[in-house]
Amino acid sequence: MSELLDPTNDYVFKRLFAEAPDLLVDLINDLRPDLPDIASVEIINPNIEPIELTGKYIILDVLARDGKGNCYNIEVQVRRYGAWHKRGLFYLTRTLGSQLSAGEDYQELRASVGLHLLDFDLFTETAAEREQAIWRFEMRDERQPNISLGNVLQMNLIELNKADRLGLPEGPLRAWITFFKHWQEELTMANIAHEPVKRAMSRIRELSADEETRRLAFVRERALRDEVSFLNDARREESSETLRSQIKLKFGEVPNWVENRIEQADHNQLKGWLRDILFADSLDEMFKQ
Numbered sequence: 596m597s598e599l600l601d602p603t604n605d606y607v608f609k610r611l612f613a614e615a616p617d618l619l620v621d622l623i624n625d626l627r628p629d630l631p632d633i634a635s636v637e638i639i640n641p642n643i644e645p646i647e648l649t650g651k652y653i654i655l656d657v658l659a660r661d662g663k664g665n666c667y668n669i670e671v672q673v674r675r676y677g678a679w680h681k682r683g684l685f686y687l688t689r690t691l692g693s694q695l696s697a698g699e700d701y702q703e704l705r706a707s708v709g710l711h712l713l714d715f716d717l718f719t720e721t722a723a724e725r726e727q728a729i730w731r732f733e734m735r736d737e738r739q740p741n742i743s744l745g746n747v748l749q750m751n752l753i754e755l756n757k758a759d760r761l762g763l764p765e766g767p768l769r770a771w772i773t774f775f776k777h778w779q780e781e782l783t784m785a786n787i788a789h790e791p792v793k794r795a796m797s798r799i800r801e802l803s804a805d806e807e808t809r810r811l812a813f814v815r816e817r818a819l820r821d822e823v824s825f826l827n828d829a830r831r832e833e834s835s836e837t838l839r840s841q842i843k844l845k846f847g848e849v850p851n852w853v854e855n856r857i858e859q860a861d862h863n864q865l866k867g868w869l870r871d872i873l874f875a876d877s878l879d880e881m882f883k884q
Contacts, residue, residue, distance in 0.1 A: 599799055600799060605670065609656070611802065612669065616637070625771055625789075655670070657670065669710045670712070672715070675717065704747060707749070709749065717752065731751050767791070770788075774792045774795055853878055
C-alpha cells in the first residue's frame with residue numbers, strides 16, 4: 596500500500612475538500628460549532644491551475660458559498676511568513692466587497708468567513724497565548740468587546756500543533772485535529788469515531804493510491820521547500836552584507852579569514868555576530884568562538 600499523502604499539503608487539502616463538498620460542509624460546521632450549521636456549499640474555485648503548484652507565495656485555498664450566500668475561505672498553512680495575516684484579511688475583505696452589484700441593498704450583504712488551519716504556533720508571547728489554540732477575530736470595540744458590528748467579517752484560526760498538545764475536549768473538533776496531525780498513525784485513527792473524519796481518511800487513501808495525485812503532491816511539496824530555501828538564502832545574504840558593512844565601519848576592511856567565516860556561516864550565526872559586534876573591541880574577540 597502506498598504511503599498516505601499529508602492532508603496539510605495544500606494541494607492534497609484542496610483535492611480532499613473541493614472535490615467532496617459534503618465533507619467540506621462537515622468541516623465548516625465542526626470548526627464553527629457555536630454557529631448555525633450549514634446544509635450545503637458551492638465550491639467557487641474547484642480547479643487547480645498548473646502554475647499554482649510551483650508559483651511562489653501562491654496559496655491553494657478553497658472558496659465556498661453556502662445556501663444563504665455566506666462565503667468561506669478555507670485553507671491550511673504549513674509555514675509562517677511575515678504578511679500572511681494581511682494577505683488573509685485582504686482576500687477576506689475582497690470576498691465581502693464583491694458580493695454586491697451596483698444598486699443592491701447593503702441588507703443583502705452576507706458573511707465572509709475565513710477558516711485557517713495553521714500547522715505552526717502563531718501566538719506564543721504570553722502564557723495565556725500559549726494556552727489557547729482556537730481564535731476568532733471579528734469587528735469589536737476595543738473598550739467594550741461585547742459590542743460588535745456583527746460577524747459579517749470573521750477570521751477563524753486554529754493552531755494545529757498547539758491544539759494537539761493542549762488536548763481539546765472529546766468531540767468533532769478534536770477528531771479533526773487528530774486527523775490533520777496523526778493521519779499516518781493507523782492505530783490512532785482507528786479509534787476516531789467521528790464519521791466525517793472517517794470519510795476524510797477514506798478520501799486520503801483514495802488520493803494516495805493515485806500515482807498522478809502523488810506526483811502533483813510531490814511537485815507542490817518541492818515548490819514549497821524551494822520557496823523556504825529561497826527565503827532563507829535571501830535572509831542570510833542580507834545579514835552577511837549588513838555584517839560586512841558594520842565590520843568596515845568599526846574595524847576597517849574585512850580580512851580574508853573573516854570573509855571565509857562569514858561565507859560558511861548560517862543565518863543564526865550571522866545574527867549572533869551582528870549582536871556581538873556592538874560590544875567587541877576586535878575581530879579576534881568577536882570571532883573567537
